[in-house]
Amino acid sequence: MIIAEQKPLAEVKALVADAQKVLVVGCGTCVTVCFAGGAREAAIMAASLRMATQLDGNGKEVAEVVVQRQCEWEYLDEIAQQVGEVDVVLSLGCGIGVQAMVEHFSNAWVVPGLNTSFLGLPTEQGVWAERCAACGDCILGLTGGICPIARCSKSLLNGPCGGSENGHCEINAEVPCAWQLIYDRLSSLGKLDRLLEIQPPKNWRTARDGGPRKIVRPDLRLPAEEE
Amino acid sequence: MPPEPNGNGYLSGSNLEKVLKHGHFAVTGELGPPQNADGEVIRKKAKLLKGNCDAVNLTDNQTAIVRMSSIGAGAIVVQEGLEPIIQMTCRDRNRLAMQSDLLGAYALGMRNLLCLSGDHQTFGNHPTAKNVFDLDSIQMVQMVSLMRDTKVFQCGEAFKGQEPRFFVGAAESPFANPIEFRPLRLGKKVKAGASFIQTQLIYDIEAFKTFMTKVRELGLSEKVYILAGVGPLKSPTMARYMKDNVPGLWIPDQLIERMAAVGAPWAGKSKDELTKEDKKARSAAWQTEGIKICIELIQQIREIEGVAGVHIMAIEWEEAVKPIVEGAGLLPRPIV
Ligand code: SF4
Numbered sequence: 143m144i145i146a147e148q149k150p151l152a153e154v155k156a157l158v159a160d161a162q163k164v165l166v167v168g169c170g171t172c173v174t175v176c177f178a179g180g181a182r183e184a185a186i187m188a189a190s191l192r193m194a195t196q197l198d199g200n201g202k203e204v205a206e207v208v209v210q211r212q213c214e215w216e217y218l219d220e221i222a223q224q225v226g227e228v229d230v231v232l233s234l235g236c237g238i239g240v241q242a243m244v245e246h247f248s249n250a251w252v253v254p255g256l257n258t259s260f261l262g263l264p265t266e267q268g269v270w271a272e273r274c275a276a277c278g279d280c281i282l283g284l285t286g287g288i289c290p291i292a293r294c295s296k297s298l299l300n301g302p303c304g305g306s307e308n309g310h311c312e313i314n315a316e317v318p319c320a321w322q323l324i325y326d327r328l329s330s331l332g333k334l335d336r337l338l339e340i341q342p343p344k345n346w347r348t349a350r351d352g353g354p355r356k357i358v359r360p361d362l363r364l365p366a367e368e369e
Numbered sequence: 370m371p372p373e374p375n376g377n378g379y380l381s382g383s384n385l386e387k388v389l390k391h392g393h394f395a396v397t398g399e400l401g402p403p404q405n406a407d408g409e410v411i412r413k414k415a416k417l418l419k420g421n422c423d424a425v426n427l428t429d430n431q432t433a434i435v436r437m438s439s440i441g442a443g444a445i446v447v448q449e450g451l452e453p454i455i456q457m458t459c460r461d462r463n464r465l466a467m468q469s470d471l472l473g474a475y476a477l478g479m480r481n482l483l484c485l486s487g488d489h490q491t492f493g494n495h496p497t498a499k500n501v502f503d504l505d506s507i508q509m510v511q512m513v514s515l516m517r518d519t520k521v522f523q524c525g526e527a528f529k530g531q532e533p534r535f536f537v538g539a540a541e542s543p544f545a546n547p548i549e550f551r552p553l554r555l556g557k558k559v560k561a562g563a564s565f566i567q568t569q570l571i572y573d574i575e576a577f578k579t580f581m582t583k584v585r586e587l588g589l590s591e592k593v594y595i596l597a598g599v600g601p602l603k604s605p606t607m608a609r610y611m612k613d614n615v616p617g618l619w620i621p622d623q624l625i626e627r628m629a630a631v632g633a634p635w636a637g638k639s640k641d642e643l644t645k646e647d648k649k650a651r652s653a654a655w656q657t658e659g660i661k662i663c664i665e666l667i668q669q670i671r672e673i674e675g676v677a678g679v680h681i682m683a684i685e686w687e688e689a690v691k692p693i694v695e696g697a698g699l700l701p702r703p704i705v
């Protein structure tokens with residue numbers, strides 16, 4: 143899922159400084175699960191903004207609402223009226239949620255309350271870690287299901303650099319070395335021979351390097367939309 | 370076998386390639402470009418190294434700190450009559466920049482190339498930079514070998530005219546993790562087209578022997594020239610720091626104790642109690658011992674089957690190279 147974390151309150155305050163009426167919009171999907179922008183966080187954010195701006199002597203009207211999925215336009219219709227009534231919408235969705243609202247509400251001023259961090263999973267209570275960089279051409283089948291693009295600090299494809307030490311990456315002791323993980327897994331499964339092949343340069347065109355990406359599925363298109 | 374340029378049997382015709390091919394025990398050095406645009410720094414260091422090494426590595430933004438480019442500095446080294454080994458990392462360039470820079474480097478007279486992953490930029494002086502890592506070092510080795518041998522760019526497009534004919538090398542850290550994979554990874558580098566390998570600094574001879582046994586068993590020492598990395602220790606503190614902080618750098622305690630022992634006359638005194646002269650004398654004692662240890666290491670390394678030379682890393686202490694090479698009985702350098 144998409145992992146995000148809240149921006150510091152001072153930054154959020156600056157983003158909504160010009161507005162009198164603020165609508166905080168949470169999202170019920172990824173950011174709820176990672177405790178960054180669900181119903182609870184939206185309520186706390188709204189209360190904090192109310193309190194902080196009151197203390198500053200210019201108390202704002204702050205309301206909050208949560209949609210099930212901020213990244214799909216159909217879920218946004220239900221908040222159209224509320225959005226129309228405020229000066230600024232503070233999205234607690236991921237970067238996609240913010241943009242979905244911008245595209246749906248052409249007159250609304252929408253600002254992000256979160257930093258969208260990565261695609262990952264919770265590894266322990268209160269800990270999330272990156273797992274995928276959405277490179278568009280998945281090679282997990284070569285690496286025993288451990289992603290060197292997202293998890294090796296240098297996205298190496300042919301094995302560990304010289305910085306791998308005691309299982310962690312050279313960048314710091316908190317980061318496991320992806321290639322140590324790959325090596326251990328393939329070696330325990332008796333498939334080390336897979337690491338001996340030279341992996342050719344990656345086609346990064348399917349990643350962000352090829353420009354903004356889009357998928358069109360003709361099988362799912364409606365007849366009216368066909369050219 | 371790749372086509373022979375000018376029918377002379379060499380891949381690049383570089384001095385380093387010739388020295389190795391003629392079976393001489395090779396000596397390479399290292400020259401760290403300055404953090405400024407002063408070419409004189411390069412000339413001075415080149416003068417210290419000339420005649421003592423067969424070729425010298427020009428580091429590429431070493432430890433991710435901005436310095437004069439390896440190719441720019443390499444051009445000066447060529448003017449000085451010393452042979453450069455251009456280091457190139459995958460951190461700062463994509464495949465377009467790598468290829469175009471190498472065409473330029475060849476045109477400027479450079480003939481050796483060392484392909485590296487590169488230290489992560491978080492270590493250096495621009496930790497907020499975006500990195501590249503379009504290719505990894507093995508893919509870079511393959512790309513430049515194919516440019517040389519088949520006259521194609523990485524994209525597969527053939528080109529006409531002069532191809533860049535580099536003697537292509539790679540680095541290997543024999544004691545980095547996972548240690549069992551290191552000789553196999555070396556094999557991949559050879560398969561990709563590497564002709565020579567320079568290793569991380571070796572202080573632990575027994576461990577290096579074990580590594581070399583594996584390398585010989587894999588038949589790699591017959592396919593690639595292995596230059597063992599060596600370097601003079603400057604002080605026991607520096608030795609301890611390197612041992613604790615540099616991945617894959619193993620320094621036996623006994624060597625650190627030897628370094629400490631020569632500093633014994635000044636031991637037990639606090640920093641403030643030592644006069645300037647004391648400190649100077651202590652440094653000199655450490656440096657003499659560091660050079661001595663380095664010479665002994667080279668002598669032991671020479672005895673190991675399958676080692677084709679040494680790569681002396683004495684960055685910011687280029688003066689040490691001559692006494693080391695001389696002390697190891699490796700002067701004069703062969704003229705081939
Ligand atoms: S290989 Fe690409 S798609 Fe697969 S997990 Fe890694 S980044 Fe994601």
Ligand code: SF4
Nearest residue numbers: 294302303311312319
């Ligand atoms: S130490 Fe491991 S994870 Fe870190 S850059 Fe090197 S190979 Fe990648």
